[in-house]
Amino acid sequence: MIADIIKILADIIIKIIGWLGYPGVFVLMLLESCGFLIPSEIIMPFAGFLAATGRFSFLLVALIGALGNLTGSLLAYWISARIGRQAIEKFGRYILLSKSDLDLAERWFSKRGRITVLFGRILPVIRTYISFPAGLSKMKIGQFIFYTFIGALPWCILFAWLGLKLGNNWMTIHDKLHNFNLLIAGLVILLIVVYFWRHLRRQKQ
Secondary structure: OHHHHHHHHHHHHHHHHHHHOHHHHHHHHHHHHOOOOOOHHHHHHHHHHHHHOOOOOHHHHHHHHHHHHHHHHHHHHHHHHHHHHHHHHHHHHHHOOOHHHHHHHHHHHHHHHHHHHHHHOOOOOHHHHOHHHHHHOOOOHHHHHHHHHHHHHHHHHHHHHHHHHHHHHOOHHHHHHHHHHHHHHHHHHHHHHHHHHHHHHHHHO
16 A cells, blocks of 8 residues: 555656656655655655756756755745644644643754754654744744755755666665654654643543
8 A cells, every 4th residue: 555655656756857857856845845745765866866867967956955845844834933833822722732832842942953953854754844843933044944954955965866876776765765764653653642642641630
């Protein structure tokens, strides 16, 4: 089932980049960093493969991927900063989120926001959604931009380079990372379950 979904996504990514070229890489990376489940582990290796064929410039495609990531992250940050806190303060109790939780997140990002965003950019799954808590906690926008970009650029360079080196075998990159991605996703789900369990227990007490 998951393999079929990945294949469909890969086909869509290939068609969009094949049709739009560099703008396709930019748009797909923007969507991925704004919360859409479009794997950059497919986007960038395929772009790197096209660099191997001479259609793309390797350095340019890596830069465009990072700029797309930054743009999508800024959009997610803005949505979360503009709408997120108000919505959670109004409706958060229905999903066990309170004002104190928001205050805790704000204190965390005020102290550790830079390192959280930087390393969040190199972790599958987390890198897609790290902008939302950063925006929710009103992390300083200059810091957010800087650490998002310097976290995204090495990621884009690495996966474009792997696609460049592997050529026609570029899809094996995602296959090899599949189990690691599932592990990260499982850890995130576990943390969410523990969070809700603790809140429910507190409410009962």
